[in-house]
Amino acid sequence: MSVLDCRDLSFAYEGRPVLSHVNFSLEKGSYLGIIGENGSGKSTLIKGILGLKKQASGEIRLHLPDAQKGMGYLPQQQTMKKDFPASVWEVVLSGRLSQLSFPYRYRKVDRDYAEHMLQFLSLSSLKVHAFRELSGGQQQRVLLARALAAGSQVLVLDEPVTGLDPRITEEMYAMLxxxxxxxxxxxxxxxHDLPRVFHEVHQVLYLAKGKQMFFGQTEDFLKAHPEVIRQGGIL
Known part of the structure; x- marks a missing residue:
C-alpha cells in the first residue's frame, strides 16, 4: 500500500526554480535515502513533504489517516536547541502535542504512548534526567522517541547520525x-554518507542540479551511477 506519492513536483524561491520534475512513490515499510550535493534540492524536497514549503507545481499525496499527525521529523543535531530546561520525559511527551486540541491537556493515552516509546528505545532509565545533561547520542535517541511519540507513520530524518561516535551511530541505525x-x-x-546509506536503505532518490536523476532500488542505483561512488563516498 502506498503511503506517499510525489508527482511531477517542482519548487521555486521568489520565482526562481530550485527543484523540478520529482516523481516517486513509497510503500509502507520503505526505507528511502535521499542523496545529492549541497544545493541539489534535498532540503527543499523535505520541507515540501513535511508541508513546510508549498510546491510550485505537481502534487504530494500522503495516504495516511491524518496526514499532519502521521509525519515525524528528526532534524540535524546542530539545528536543535539542546540546553532547554526539560526532562527526558517532558521532551518525549511533548511529541503528543500534535495529537491534542485546545486546551492541550495530556490524556492517559498520551502518557501511555510516550512511555511505550521510552521503553521501545531503552530510555526509561533516563526518564527524570535533564535533557541538556545528556550526551549527544542520548539526546538524539530522546528526539527520535519524541518524533515516534507523535504517532508518526512516516519518519523524516535529516543527517540523523552527524556528530555521533561510531558506536552510537551503529545503535541509531539499529533503532531505525x-x-x-x-x-x-x-x-x-x-x-551525505553514501557508503552507509547504500548499506542501510532499500531505495535511493538521487538529486543533482535541481533535478531528479534517479529513483529506484539501491542495487540498481549502484549499477546505474558508478561515477557517484568514485567521488569518494560522500556527497
Whole structure:
C-alpha cells in the first residue's frame, strides 16, 4: 500500500526554480535515502513533504489517516536547541502535542504512548534526567522517541547520525531498522554518507542540479551511477 506519492513536483524561491520534475512513490515499510550535493534540492524536497514549503507545481499525496499527525521529523543535531530546561520525559511527551486540541491537556493515552516509546528505545532509565545533561547520542535517541511519540507513520530524518561516535551511530541505525520492522514505519533519510546509506536503505532518490536523476532500488542505483561512488563516498 502506498503511503506517499510525489508527482511531477517542482519548487521555486521568489520565482526562481530550485527543484523540478520529482516523481516517486513509497510503500509502507520503505526505507528511502535521499542523496545529492549541497544545493541539489534535498532540503527543499523535505520541507515540501513535511508541508513546510508549498510546491510550485505537481502534487504530494500522503495516504495516511491524518496526514499532519502521521509525519515525524528528526532534524540535524546542530539545528536543535539542546540546553532547554526539560526532562527526558517532558521532551518525549511533548511529541503528543500534535495529537491534542485546545486546551492541550495530556490524556492517559498520551502518557501511555510516550512511555511505550521510552521503553521501545531503552530510555526509561533516563526518564527524570535533564535533557541538556545528556550526551549527544542520548539526546538524539530522546528526539527520535519524541518524533515516534507523535504517532508518526512516516519518519523524516535529516543527517540523523552527524556528530555521533561510531558506536552510537551503529545503535541509531539499529533503532531505525527496528522502527521499520516492529512499528511498520516508512523512513525517509537525507544523508551525505553514501557508503552507509547504500548499506542501510532499500531505495535511493538521487538529486543533482535541481533535478531528479534517479529513483529506484539501491542495487540498481549502484549499477546505474558508478561515477557517484568514485567521488569518494560522500556527497
Amino acid at each position: 531498522e527496528r522502527c521499520i520492522h516492529e512499528l511498520g514505519l516508512t523512513i525517509i533519510m537525507v544523508s
